[in-house]
Amino acid sequence: MIVAERKPIEEILPWLEGARSVLVLGCNECVTVCEAGGKKEVGMLASALRLLFAKEGREVNVGERTLERQCDPEYLDELRDTIDAYDAVVSLACGVGIQFTAERYPSKPVYPGVNTCFMGAALERGVWAERCQGCGQCLLALTGAVCPVARCAKRLLNGPCGGSSAGKCELGPEVDCAWQLIIDRLKALGRMEDYERLIPVKDWSKDRAGGPRKVVREDVRS
């Protein structure tokens, strides 16, 4: 999932200066799972904003809405009849949803209510960790399904650096050395010969080196 963190309300508040009506807009996908921008968080942010506006003596109507997805025009269209009632939108979707909402409603100011962090998974309740950087050319078949691009601090593709010690990264004892994880995994799979195989210098043009990316599937295009 795309993992996000809620922004502090003090950061959001100045953007809403002068607004008489604000829509807090959640998303029912990734940000709901990582508890940053689902229906529950929409309710929490809306209540906090109402309190702060009341404290400032401002009469601001704070609306709440959570769409199935903000990265899909079909669901964004559900706002068409109501969005004009609001001066501003605070979107709790990931950066994709925030931008897509703004693109769909060009005359409406849309502000981010979260910081979008990475693609990751829940290690336990309340702890999410990065697993994928969307580099566009997956190497997991060669590395025992442990990603050195996302999990090695230096994105090394051919074994650990000199900073790896007792299975930990030079960044500190709380960071696993990705290459230790890869070696452990290859051993468990009986595939240590893969460790000896050199991975060629990475083609970063599939990543961001070629500018903003797009996937086009002619077979499913309408």
Place this chain on the structure above:
Amino acid sequence: MSLKEKLAAGEFVLLAELEPPKGVHVAPMLDHARRLKERVEAFLVPEMHQAVMRMSALGAAFLLRQEGMEPVMQVCCRDRNRLALQGDLLAAFACGIENLLVVSGEDPSLGDHHRARAVYDLSALELLEAIGGLERGRDLAGVDLEGAPRFFTGATTQAGSPGRSAELEAEDIAQRMRAGARFFLTPPIFDPELLEPVVRRLDQGRQALVPTVLLLKSLGMARYIERNVPHIRIPPETIERLQRAPDKVRECVQIAVEGIRALRSRGYPAVAVATLGWEDKLPEIVEAL
């Protein structure tokens, strides 16, 4: 007199672009420089122009400096993070390189290493501010330096490019000037009139602008630029003139000479000549001026 002093004294300054070699044979580059030494005030050394891997500008600028010539070293945001940029700037100053040209750098996808990962840790504006910091004796982490460099720094502008807003270009120049840039290199200019909307909006008029004159190599190149390079405009008269010319190369040199003369007569303090590998034509150009 240094480049900075010559510009301050109001002397017309000619800069020549010299590409570092793709390899370690530096003799041709140095030979070109020696031939031009008396007629050109400084040499502009690009940093892997168009993202094509070559000897670094730092190395080539240092070699020119050793020969007693004055280089303007390009510093490019594409390939180095803030540590490497600052470290190389200190090295450059210690090697006698005092003139800089800050550029963003073209995306690696346009060059010969299109699989490379670009850096862009700092933008050109942030790099200008970082250079200012080094000059004040502090690095970007706020740590004091043991001895501060002193540079004469320029930046690029898109002034004269068709399709760019003159207001935004003038604002951009003003912003970069506040960040420490003292001169602004334009894209290749074939019609000086195109610079006027920006010049009119600048407090210092044309005094901070250094227009580039690009030596065309053929009619095909001129047509290609006109069709495919949106930030360079070649007037139809120039293309027609090349079409009619019996000796195209000679005509290309003549067009460059006339371009420099036209810009000098309009009062620009300096002009940079870019030859894209035809450095051997530079003596002919400068002698005809």
